[in-house]
Amino acid sequence: MARVCNVDEIGDGEARRFDVEGHRIAVIRIGETVHAIGDRCSHANYSLSDGVVWSEDCAIECPKHFSKFNLRTGLPDVFPATQPVPVYAVQITDGEVEVELP
Numbered sequence: 001m002a003r004v005c006n007v008d009e010i011g012d013g014e015a016r017r018f019d020v021e022g023h024r025i026a027v028i029r030i031g032e033t034v035h036a037i038g039d040r041c042s043h044a045n046y047s048l049s050d051g052v053v054w055s056e057d058c059a060i061e062c063p064k065h066f067s068k069f070n071l072r073t074g075l076p077d078v079f080p081a082t083q084p085v086p087v088y089a090v091q092i093t094d095g096e097v098e099v100e101l102p
Helices: none
Strands: 002-006 014-020 023-030 033-038 052-054 059-061 068-070 090-093 096-099
Touching (some): 033 096
């Protein structure tokens, strides 16, 4: 597991980008749950962490073309994105967010 940040660095319903060991990762917090996905939209290489978090859908929307990506599966919901983004397992230990890298 690779340390990414302290859980308190991310507000509820917010996303932040982190570069960890060569991986560009968007970390999203919804309530007490933290998700981590690849930060590059699979359609046009835009930063997903700059998009809107849809807490009720457990998704994040690409700011460029508005495809939403499921935070649990990485799958997009509508065109133009058709390919999923990576999803990383998250663990919180003593307030620190850690992700499992491939």
